[in-house]
Amino acid sequence: EAGVTQFPSHSVIEKGQTVTLRCDPISGHDNLYWYRRVMGKEIKFLLHFVKESKQDESGMPNNRFLAERTGGTYSTLKVQPAELEDSGVYFCASSQYVQGNEQFFGPGTRLTVL
């Protein structure tokens, strides 16, 4: 069974540009989560999808971030326009149940904004 995959693994962009990160959850997992780790700090929750619906987007930092999950399969996270403080590692996770014992994490996308 394939795990959670994320693309790209690394992205380097200039301030003001747009970047789109993609996450493919484990097949059959209705729940998809985005997290972010800024250098040296804790991993922080961004948002949670149940199928194609946003269940909780309380962690989204501002309106420069837009997450979608059309069709309830893969998800994209777009940052437009990117700022220096957006640099970090963006993790995606999925789970079959919200109350399950674990969330399965992808390897993350390392975003560097110059």
Add this chain to the structure above:
Amino acid sequence: AQKITQTQPGMFVQEKEAVTLDCTYDTSDPSYGLFWYKQPSSGEMIFLIYQGSYDQQNATEGRYSLNFQKARKSANLVISASQLGDSAMYFCAMREGSGNQFYFGTGTSLTVIP
């Protein structure tokens, strides 16, 4: 306030020795789950062990055990017989009650010395 605190940014352990990675948590919810994840240099987040707040016994998974002290609100990870492959970043996380998001600590970087 920080919900998960990991006070050890870096730890060293001799191969074949045991090591304890500290984690304290803060919640007023009587129902919660505690998790440990390992992140090797390759980037993926690997689930190690889970402890529920109502579990009577400390969780164990192979060489990993969780020293759960509810009154102290601590959930330390114990790795026995350390191996070189245990060198990685370790994250403690918590999910509260029926919540959907994980709260993470800042992580502990473990280096196993041959």
